[in-house]
Amino acid sequence: MNIGQASEQTGVSAKMIRYYESIGLLPSAARRENGYRDYSDQDVAVLQFVRRTRDLGFSLEEVSALLALWTDKKRPSREVKRLAETHIADLERRMREMRAVMKTLRQLAQHCHGDERSDCPILDDLAKPRAANAKKVRRR
Amino acid sequence: MNIGQASEQTGVSAKMIRYYESIGLLPSAARRENGYRDYSDQDVAVLQFVRRTRDLGFSLEEVSALLALWTDKKRPSREVKRLAETHIADLERRMREMRAVMKTLRQLAQHCHGDERSDCPILDDLAKPRAANAKKVRRR
DNA sequence: GTTGACCTTCCCATTGTGGGAAGGTGCAGG
DNA sequence: CCTGCACCTTCCCACAATGGGAAGGTCAAC
Structure with a gap:
């Protein structure tokens, strides 16, 4: 075909x-x-x-x-499982990072009026330099 | 500097x-x-x-x-909030997708002996053509 | 002066995918 | 037979965001 x-x-x-x-x-x-x-x-x-x-x-x-x-019909299933579990662990790590980021974002959004007023806690917060930052939460 | x-x-x-x-x-x-x-x-x-x-x-x-x-000091905070919430929604969508994928992977891994034996439900399952598939769970 | 730590620009690679050009093929309808 | 259309081929470009590294200029210290 x-x-x-x-x-x-x-x-x-x-x-x-x-x-x-x-x-x-x-x-x-x-x-x-x-x-x-x-x-x-x-x-x-x-x-x-x-x-x-x-x-x-x-x-x-x-x-x-x-x-x-x-x-390879003769390979031990161990190898396959290891690969799968490594991938799962990787996904878990990324999910943890994303959860942390979402928590921060939700807090920021919650405190922002989101109306005509110009003062915005989100931007204020983003402008504040931080020590501890979650790194590397990148998109797809 | x-x-x-x-x-x-x-x-x-x-x-x-x-x-x-x-x-x-x-x-x-x-x-x-x-x-x-x-x-x-x-x-x-x-x-x-x-x-x-x-x-x-x-x-x-x-x-x-x-x-x-x-x-822009005069912009309404609404605009900022909208941007943040769009981003949050995007993250939520991606997390949902990842959760679904993880669930599948965990199930697969669970049923695999992961030892010297060569039969492996993970590969068997991957080989089975599926109708409904979670799409686009890509890495970073 | 020379060394080493900076700085500059420029090009290339990555990961996975899509867009599109330029050209060949194959089939159906006039 | 010609035309059109849908398909196939290869080839190059683009994307997002980042790092690597070359080739060369600058500066400070020793």
């Missing part, structure tokens, strides 16, 4: 499928005579695996490792 | 200070005769403001808006 079909069936954009191939995350796709990539149901299954691990927040590097473990 | 001092006092790297200036987030810094940037205590206060808003997870675009609001 063409890349468009594969994309539709997996929810991975054609752009990304080509990219994953280019960085070696996926093996080179088979080609037809006209040069079009040709995907089998097997390939689609791999793409779905990738899609799902991506949805669970694994980086492409981790996806690559998981793919290798998936393919 | 030199950029190095300003950086040290604000926790914003010299690299980032120059970058913020280059994209117009900050006004062009004063220069000495030797071409070195020269920062006043005022400038440092602005950098601290930026640092703090960044730490709270605002994007540079939002920081820019907040800086403008901060400078």
